[in-house]
Amino acid sequence: xxxxxxxxxxxxxxxxxxxxxxxxxxxxxxxxxxxxxxxxxxxxxxxxxxxxxxxxxxxxxxxxxxxxxxxxxxxxxxxxxxxxxxxxxxxxxxxxxxxxxxxxxxxxxxxxxxxxxxxxxxxxxxxxxxxxxxxxxxxxxxxxxxxxxxxxxxxxxxxxxxxxxxxxxxxxxxxxxxxxxxxxxxxxxxxxxxxxxxxxxxxxxxxxxxxxxxxxxxxxxxxxxxxxxxxxxxxxxxxxxxxxxxxxxxxxxxxxxxxxxxxxxxxxxxxxxxxxxxxxxxxxxxxxxxxxxxxxxxxxxxxxxxxxxxxxxxxxxxxxxxxxxxxxxxxxxxxxxxxxxxx
Amino acid sequence: xxxxxxxxxxxxxxxxxxxxxxxxxxxxxxxxxxxxxxxxxxxxxxxxxxxxxxxxxxxxxxxxxxxxxxxxxxxxxxxxxxxxxxxxxxxxxxxxxxxxxxxxxxxxxxxxxxxxxxxxxxxxxxxxxxxxxxxxxxxxxxxxxxxxxxxxxxxxxxxxxxxxxxxxxxxxxxxxxxxxxxxxxxxxxxxxxxxxxxxxxxxxxxxxxxxxxxxxxxxxxxxxxxxxxxxxxxxxxxxxxxxxxxxxxxxxxxxxxxxxxxxxxxxxxxxxxxxxxxxxxxxxxxxxxxxxxxxxxxxxxxxxxxxxxxxxxxxxxxxxxxxxxxxxxxxxxxxxxxxxxxx
DNA sequence: CTGAAAGCGCTTACAG
DNA sequence: CTGAAAGCGCTTACAG
Numbered sequence: 001x002x003x004x005x006x007x008x009x010x011x012x013x014x015x016x017x018x019x020x021x022x023x024x025x026x027x028x029x030x031x032x033x034x035x036x037x038x039x040x041x042x043x044x045x046x047x048x049x050x051x052x053x054x055x056x057x058x059x060x061x062x063x064x065x066x067x068x069x070x071x072x073x074x075x076x077x078x079x080x081x082x083x084x085x086x087x088x089x090x091x092x093x094x095x096x097x098x099x100x101x102x103x104x105x106x107x108x109x110x111x112x113x114x115x116x117x118x119x120x121x122x123x124x125x126x127x128x129x130x131x132x133x134x135x136x137x138x139x140x141x142x143x144x145x146x147x148x149x150x151x152x153x154x155x156x157x158x159x160x161x162x163x164x165x166x167x168x169x170x171x172x173x174x175x176x177x178x179x180x181x182x183x184x185x186x187x188x189x190x191x192x193x194x195x196x197x198x199x200x201x202x203x204x205x206x207x208x209x210x211x212x213x214x215x216x217x218x219x220x221x222x223x224x225x226x227x228x229x230x231x232x233x234x235x236x237x238x239x240x241x242x243x244x245x246x247x248x249x250x251x252x253x254x255x256x257x258x259x260x261x262x263x264x265x266x267x268x269x270x271x272x273x274x275x276x277x278x279x280x281x282x283x284x285x286x287x288x289x290x291x292x293x294x295x296x297x298x299x300x301x302x303x304x305x306x307x308x309x310x311x312x313x314x315x316x317x318x319x320x321x322x323x324x325x326x327x328x329x330x331x332x333x334x335x336x337x338x339x340x341x342x343x
Numbered sequence: 344x345x346x347x348x349x350x351x352x353x354x355x356x357x358x359x360x361x362x363x364x365x366x367x368x369x370x371x372x373x374x375x376x377x378x379x380x381x382x383x384x385x386x387x388x389x390x391x392x393x394x395x396x397x398x399x400x401x402x403x404x405x406x407x408x409x410x411x412x413x414x415x416x417x418x419x420x421x422x423x424x425x426x427x428x429x430x431x432x433x434x435x436x437x438x439x440x441x442x443x444x445x446x447x448x449x450x451x452x453x454x455x456x457x458x459x460x461x462x463x464x465x466x467x468x469x470x471x472x473x474x475x476x477x478x479x480x481x482x483x484x485x486x487x488x489x490x491x492x493x494x495x496x497x498x499x500x501x502x503x504x505x506x507x508x509x510x511x512x513x514x515x516x517x518x519x520x521x522x523x524x525x526x527x528x529x530x531x532x533x534x535x536x537x538x539x540x541x542x543x544x545x546x547x548x549x550x551x552x553x554x555x556x557x558x559x560x561x562x563x564x565x566x567x568x569x570x571x572x573x574x575x576x577x578x579x580x581x582x583x584x585x586x587x588x589x590x591x592x593x594x595x596x597x598x599x600x601x602x603x604x605x606x607x608x609x610x611x612x613x614x615x616x617x618x619x620x621x622x623x624x625x626x627x628x629x630x631x632x633x634x635x636x637x638x639x640x641x642x643x644x645x646x647x648x649x650x651x652x653x654x655x656x657x658x659x660x661x662x663x664x665x666x667x668x669x670x671x672x673x674x675x676x677x678x679x680x681x682x683x684x685x686x
Numbered sequence: 687c688t689g690a691a692a693g694c695g696c697t698t699a700c701a702g
Numbered sequence: 703c704t705g706a707a708a709g710c711g712c713t714t715a716c717a718g
Contacts, residue, residue: 009695020705025697033698036703058469059406060695063710068402069469070446082425082634094451103413103469105446108437126401126412126446236638262638269640291425295579295605295635297612352711363689368713376714379687403711406694 008052017044028054070103071318072127074115076134082262083290085307089133089157092311100319102128112139129153129318135160153321155314160201167327169314171306176334177207177257180285180303183336184255185215187283187343192255193223195242195263197234204287208257222251234259239266247274254282255342261286265296268341283342299339306332351395360387371397413446414661415470417458419477425605426633428650432476432500435654443662445471455482472496472661478503496664498657503544510670512657514649519677520550520600523628523646526679527598528558530626530686535598536566538585538606540577547630551600565594577602582609590617597625598685604629608639611684615641626685642682649675 014021026035027045062068097104105127109115130152132144141163148154148166155167162168184192194208212219225242239258258264264286268278278284278298286302293300309332317327357364369378370388405412440447448470452458473495475487484506491497491509498510505511527535537551555562568585582601601607607629611621621627621641629645636643652675660670
């Protein structure tokens with residue numbers, strides 16, 4: 001066993017100055033209540049506390065107040081590897097947490113089993129609120145709803161099927177698709193292709209379709225490129241495969257809206273190998289504005305995911321929630337970052 | 344204010360079963376001490392606790408025991424953006440933390456000012472130990488040493504100038520350089536070039552030099568490629584710039600050891616544009632084994648940084664430290680991952 | 687074999 | 703204007 005670090009306590013100061021614990025506590029916390037301290041005494045206490053570098057033991061305060069001073073973050077692995085989406089989320093949260101003097105308890109989960117373990121650990125009894133981010137599986141969703149019903153303030157960051165009655169804060173994936181497509185159209189594209197993922201409620205695809213409609217451009221179904229294996233694949237090779245197939249099929253297109261930056265780079269590589277000029281013949285835009293965009297021969301345009309902003313708002317809303325103000329769901333608007341590939 | 348969630352307490356169980364708080368506490372925690380409970384009573388208590396899904400309030404236990412049940416992680420942003428090094432570190436830590444039932448308090452710092460703020464917040468008084476990772480600036484180093492002297496268990500993960508008297512756990516950068524170089528030599532390279540960074544104590548460069556020596560290969564100083572702007576630059580463009588210059592200077596080389604995967608990919612792109620075949624004419628190996636390696640037309644060989652392993656060991660050592668066992672510094676051995684670019 | 691009691695360090699309603 | 707006292711929920715040395 002380690003000897004406990006010795007720290008200054010309220011009692012130490014009280015004894016030294018010949019006043020009561022109560023008074024020291026009140027003066028230092030600033031919660032005077034009905035108490036009216038003599039100004040000189042107050043000053044003396046504050047001065048001594050500062051000299052001794054006193055800090056209340058957060059455990060004791062929390063125990064007394066019934067607060068923990070900490071929030072939990074449970075994340076399903078998010079973003080393409082290399083996208084830095086998760087890092088951005090954390091940084092955004094971290095800043096906001098510091099402002100509120102809160103601490104973060106972090107937990108990863110890879111599947112609903114792990115999530116259940118979390119719920120069965122005491123961890124969630126050690127936080128004032130919870131943020132759950134990543135993709136929601138139906139089992140985890142009901143677990144979250146249970147925690148919420150038990151009175152734990154919970155906020156999620158899900159794109160699909162958010163838990164019912166729980167505020168959900170995410171970037172606007174629909175607008176990502178729409179803005180990216182509108183950007184290419186604005187640059188002169190008439191037949192931008194779109195990299196589909198295999199799910200029927202793909203928000204970005206909706207955005208693509210609406211952008212086309214608003215520009216009065218017909219949507220040739222063959223512009224909706226599929227074939228990225230079974231399931232969702234945001235990686236490099238998916239971009240290669242899909243665009244290779246499209247070219248081999250003789251598809252005519254003058255733009256590509258990709259659902260990740262890696263897909264976009266994969267596609268660009270194929271185009272270059274076949275001497276198709278980017279951006280002159282085909283303009284390309286990715287998604288996420290990840291480091292990949294500038295880590296390539298041709299600088300890739302992209303639409304942001306604003307994860308840092310999302311992180312900050314998640315924390316702020318949760319803090320308000322803990323203080324009793326029921327939060328609203330929010331959709332954060334992405335931005336198009338124009339670079340060489342769509343100029 | 345939020346109504347506090349109501350939870351089951353020891354007292355509730357005690358009253359219900361007509362026994363004392365003490366007994367319930369002892370039975371549940373398993374710390375019987377001199378106490379010898381009647382087996383049937385013990386069973387009754389455990390059964391009821393389980394039914395009620397009782398979990399001790401960690402705050403109270405911690406307060407009583409003088410432990411916090413949490414450790415702090417302060418990180419300087421690490422790794423090239425997109426390298427996922429930080430994520431790997433976190434995942435490694437997270438797993439180990441869960442095993443020990445510990446929680447993580449996360450804090451980023453970008454400069455020593457922020458680090459000082461951290462030290463001035465009460466946060467470090469709410470953890471049983473601290474892990475500091477990233478690059479050490481001299482000011483932060485002395486702050487860390489101070490925390491350590493005050494009795495806070497601290498472990499660092501620094502590559503250069505670790506704080507004195509504090510255990511330091513990192514991957515072996517020297518071996519990264521050496522193993523990567525040896526790999527290329529084994530594949531037949533006689534004149535592998537090395538991407539230098541501008542610091543006189545570059546461990547990877549030492550590794551490169553030693554690998555060459557052990558293979559009895561002469562080191563032509565012009566193989567040590569500099570010119571990546573002022574300071575360290577691990578990014579894509581640095582690789583392009585350096586290798587372009589080398590080729591323009593007519594340098595003869597048959598391999599490249601890069602200090603990041605992005606640098607390597609940048610270099611490969613230049614080589615391909617000039618119709619120099621990778622790996623036939625030039626074998627290339629990167630560093631970090633980041634997602635970039637497989638997100639490229641040619642799959643990039645790389646040498647790992649083992650951050651997940653580092654993360655796990657940091658936590659394990661810190662836990663031991665908290666329990667009174669002074670930890671040792673450790674160097675984690677990296678592994679070469681062979682892919683297309685050096686085959 | 688079991689429980690009463692003190693205590694971890696703070697906070698706050700209440701009494702003086 | 704200030705302090706004694708109770709209490710947050712648990713733990714443990716000690717008494718019975």
